[in-house]
Amino acid sequence: MFELDVRSRKPIYEQLVERLKELIITEVLTADEQLPSVRTLAHQLTINPNTIQKAYRELESQGYIYSIKGKGSFISPATPNLNSEKIEKVKNELSKLLSEAIYLGITKDELFKMIQELEAAIGGGVEDDQNP
Amino acid sequence: MFELDVRSRKPIYEQLVERLKELIITEVLTADEQLPSVRTLAHQLTINPNTIQKAYRELESQGYIYSIKGKGSFISPATPNLNSEKIEKVKNELSKLLSEAIYLGITKDELFKMIQELEAAIGGGVEDDQNP
Amino acid sequence: MFELDVRSRKPIYEQLVERLKELIITEVLTADEQLPSVRTLAHQLTINPNTIQKAYRELESQGYIYSIKGKGSFISPATPNLNSEKIEKVKNELSKLLSEAIYLGITKDELFKMIQELEAAIGGGVEDDQNP
Amino acid sequence: MFELDVRSRKPIYEQLVERLKELIITEVLTADEQLPSVRTLAHQLTINPNTIQKAYRELESQGYIYSIKGKGSFISPATPNLNSEKIEKVKNELSKLLSEAIYLGITKDELFKMIQELEAAIGGGVEDDQNP
DNA sequence: GTGGTCTAGACCACG
DNA sequence: GTGGTCTAGACCACG
Numbered sequence: 001m002f003e004l005d006v007r008s009r010k011p012i013y014e015q016l017v018e019r020l021k022e023l024i025i026t027e028v029l030t031a032d033e034q035l036p037s038v039r040t041l042a043h044q045l046t047i048n049p050n051t052i053q054k055a056y057r058e059l060e061s062q063g064y065i066y067s068i069k070g071k072g073s074f075i076s077p078a079t080p081n082l083n084s085e086k087i088e089k090v091k092n093e094l095s096k097l098l099s100e101a102i103y104l105g106i107t108k109d110e111l112f113k114m115i116q117e118l119e120a121a122i123g124g125g126v127e128d129d130q131n132p
Numbered sequence: 133m134f135e136l137d138v139r140s141r142k143p144i145y146e147q148l149v150e151r152l153k154e155l156i157i158t159e160v161l162t163a164d165e166q167l168p169s170v171r172t173l174a175h176q177l178t179i180n181p182n183t184i185q186k187a188y189r190e191l192e193s194q195g196y197i198y199s200i201k202g203k204g205s206f207i208s209p210a211t212p213n214l215n216s217e218k219i220e221k222v223k224n225e226l227s228k229l230l231s232e233a234i235y236l237g238i239t240k241d242e243l244f245k246m247i248q249e250l251e252a253a254i255g256g257g258v259e260d261d262q263n264p
Numbered sequence: 265m266f267e268l269d270v271r272s273r274k275p276i277y278e279q280l281v282e283r284l285k286e287l288i289i290t291e292v293l294t295a296d297e298q299l300p301s302v303r304t305l306a307h308q309l310t311i312n313p314n315t316i317q318k319a320y321r322e323l324e325s326q327g328y329i330y331s332i333k334g335k336g337s338f339i340s341p342a343t344p345n346l347n348s349e350k351i352e353k354v355k356n357e358l359s360k361l362l363s364e365a366i367y368l369g370i371t372k373d374e375l376f377k378m379i380q381e382l383e384a385a386i387g388g389g390v391e392d393d394q395n396p
Numbered sequence: 397m398f399e400l401d402v403r404s405r406k407p408i409y410e411q412l413v414e415r416l417k418e419l420i421i422t423e424v425l426t427a428d429e430q431l432p433s434v435r436t437l438a439h440q441l442t443i444n445p446n447t448i449q450k451a452y453r454e455l456e457s458q459g460y461i462y463s464i465k466g467k468g469s470f471i472s473p474a475t476p477n478l479n480s481e482k483i484e485k486v487k488n489e490l491s492k493l494l495s496e497a498i499y500l501g502i503t504k505d506e507l508f509k510m511i512q513e514l515e516a517a518i519g520g521g522v523e524d525d526q527n528p
Numbered sequence: 529g530t531g532g533t534c535t536a537g538a539c540c541a542c543g
Numbered sequence: 544g545t546g547g548t549c550t551a552g553a554c555c556a557c558g
Binding site: 407408409443444445446447450464465466467 | 547548549550551552556557558
Binding site: 282285286288289290342347350351354355357358359360361362363364365366367368369370372375376378379380382383386 | 414417418421422474479482483486487489490491492493494495496497498499500501502504507508510511512514515518
């Protein structure tokens, strides 16, 4: 479930954050579901608990999970509360990456198809249309 | 031309790489054009020459520029080698970022529009169509 | 009456303390009124009795309620003992928070208005004036 | 300059965050001024560097300082960029604390005076009036 | 020299 | 049992 590459340039905690975001976005993990405890996951991945905690804290500050002292860590309900700052940041990153993709010869059609498929897989957090 | 943000969390050499990619993608810098020398640019930006060199090396390994010993660094012609490995990597990153965008409520239509606009601005390195 | 947020970072006993203080300050709960017993409230809120007890103990030490062994817990009369130590502590906290508010751009006028409204809502535990 | 109470219930890193905020708000530390390095401050206060780093990171995420890898940590310029979420949070805390103050018998006049003095000391981040 | 990541491990607060 | 704080100390990336 969590494939970590300890040799990667990418810090372990960032890899964890990415992977967990992915599982949340694709609704493999759903609202209020409990995550493995810091210690349990640390043991499973043979990683230091502090590193797990760092990942959980980052996810919490990004609004993807919430942690309760003495109880555990849980998936946050999907937030249609438009964090406009965060949206701007993602749009900005997208702009750069899409430009590079187009430059590398990935066609508009391929990109459109990619979006269609991703949206289908995710289920679309917010509907484009009123009548489903 | 190179606006670096010394306050940014992003390392300076990464900012340089990004900025140069942008100038190449938007064809402000064109094929076989010579880049300023490491020392010249370092002096202009009042930045350590090692930092410039690191950025140039990164751009070279990504196929955006090439260096000739004793002559200097130059912009590579577009879609240097249809590096399929690189394309896979960018698609992979795009997949993650697009998923997050959709999750945050950015609509399919907004994404389509974004792509249209970027393609128009870039002029499309490679045509969508078979007959050029 | 007691809306607890189990997802909050704030411990449940602290939420209880805050909420009870609020009810006392706004005179929803009045002097010498009896509070629900630890067990009753624990059952109502489906919370561990130890948590309720901890909240009651904290309120007692802050002078907001008093307990009689074998009888129960009761609301203390207003301005229990003009505890100057407590007043100093609150002033100290206020000083920090007001400074931050001003720094963040909240205007003096907004703050004045806030105080006016709060005082009106509370009814002013103690009069501004010397002659009651 | 930094008086820490290691026996306090308040974590050391939070005490540090508070103290540094105070120094920034009162403009003892000014924009782009460099903070002591993590190691230097750790040594001065005989505290573990990780604890200092935790405090610095918290201040960074709150927008009070910025850190550059390899360079150091610096005071952020005052941000009239209304972080509305943060403002709401501070207003909310203020509301509770002001209510308690009024309940404890601190008069409206005392509170007004407090605000006046604080604003004078700080210099008022944003002016109430157009003509200074 | 600077901040950032990570480990190993202790102790505390909450419930 | 859970997350949170803290120490001691190693090694890395940036410049």
